[in-house]
Amino acid sequence: MSRKLALSLVILASLAVGATLPGLVARFSGARAPAVVTAPTDAPAPAEGLIPLTAVQIESAKIGVEKAGPGVIRRQITVPATVKPDPDRLARVAAKVAGVVSAMRAKLGDDVQKDQTIAVIDSREVADAKSEYLAARANFDLQSQLFQREKGLFEKKITAEQLFLKARAAFTEAKLRLDLARGKLAALDLSDAEIAALGSQPIARLREKEIHAPIRGRVIERLANIGLPVTPETQLYVLADLSEVEVELAVPVADLASVRVGQPVMLKGADGRKFEGAVRVVHSIITPDTRTGHVVATFRNADYALRAGSLLNAEITVEQSPAKVLIPRAAVQLVHNEPTVFVRVADGFEKRVVELGDGDEKSVEIIKGISAGEPIAVENSFVLKAEAGKTEIPEE
Structure with a gap:
């Protein structure tokens, strides 16, 4: 009986030593305890090259987005x-007659229309020409009536041919004088409408010569004032x-x-x-x-x-020169010495390496990497470059 008891004690002692031996070995050898393994989470890791940003974050960072598309490279x-x-749109307005300035109706900086009256000249030369015309027209009207009367009598064999010829000569001379008087007024820059209205014009206005704007434009120089004596070459205004x-x-x-x-x-x-x-x-x-x-x-x-x-x-x-895909130079960032463009996706921006072609000071052609119509970051893209650098820092 004592032997069985002693055997049982030896077996129990062996089991106890076996359970504590690994811990003692680890303690004396300096080995660490095995790390605690945590259960994996359900959240998926972000895709490679993706910079996750919400619409609010994009707006607060003032990241401008535009679609890549065709364009023209300009040197x-x-x-x-x-x-x-x-x-060809500049006009220097002269007085065209000798006299005195009686009115200046446009000021510096005013906009005027073509044929608008901008000045008035008081001229004896104009008064004489108008008077000569009015006298010539009155004489023409009289000689025209006498000629028509003599012509009718001559056709009816009532008057002599000599009287008819004399009336016709007087009528022809009156017409010539009227044409000469009209030509003188035209040389003084009076329009047909002004000449036609002379018969109803008050006598006090016979000395007036209206100066009209030759073009539509703005007064950029005013070179005369009221009371200034002028010659036909004197400039009054410069219009442009x-x-x-x-x-x-x-x-x-x-x-x-x-x-x-x-x-x-x-x-x-x-x-x-x-x-x-x-x-x-x-x-x-x-x-x-x-x-x-x-x-x-x-x-x-x-x-x-x-x-x-x-x-x-x-x-x-x-x-x-035309380009199929042309983007602003500000949209291209160097990441690891590679030209990179950030493409707008549903969850933020996708970092994409591109191949550059020809360009100018403001734009550059994309040969490979993005297609026409894809939305890309064109303003403040350096913010995305900084975010991309953060995601590439390895975790300890």
Whole structure:
């Protein structure tokens, strides 16, 4: 019985030593306890190259999105530009008669219409011409009646042929004098309507000569005042139709060979507004002082935003080529020294490496990587570059 009890105690002691031996070995050998394994979560890991952002985050970061599409690559040169009135739309208004200015009806800066009365000259020369015309017309009317009377009597064999011929000669002379008087008034710049209205004009106005605007435009110079004695050559106003202006471009000699008539020209105003025009003239003579070529472009200026005398910069497009996919240069970021574009997707933006083609100062062609119609980040894309860098930091 004692042997069985001793055997049982030995077996129990062996089991106890076996259970504690691994812990003792680990304790003396310095080995760590096995790590605790956590259960995997159900949340999926973000796709490679995806930068998850909500619509609110995109808006707060002011990331602008536009669709990639076809465009035109332009090679441009920037040159100094001077705005001037178009010489074909500039008019210098002269008095055309000798006299004294009695009225100036347009002020500096006023817009006037064609044939509008802008000044009045008190002229003895005009009074004499009008009086001569009125006398010639009265005599013509009288001789016309006498001629018609003698013609009727002669046809009825009532009067002699000599009287008929005399009446016809007097009528012909009266008509000639009337034509000469009318021609003198026309030379003094009186219109047909003004000449026709002389018969009903008050005598006090026979000395007046109205000056009419030859074009529709704006008064840019007023050169006379009331009471000023004038001659036919005296200038009263300078009018300019500024709805279309000329811009003189100083093109360097090195670039002059690339400039052609009809090429587009972009002009940026002082307020940032852009105007589109075209090259009209390329002079073949170089300006000696500046050693630049003289080029003239024309621009529409309906609201007079381009002011004559302004000194601005102009961009001349000297070469154009089409591109299937053209995007702003600001949309391209260098990530790991690779040109990258961020494409808008449902969950944010997808980082995509692209292959660049030709380009200009503002845009660049995409040969491979994105297609026309895909929405891409074109403003503040550097924010996405920074976010992409955060996602690539390895976790410990």
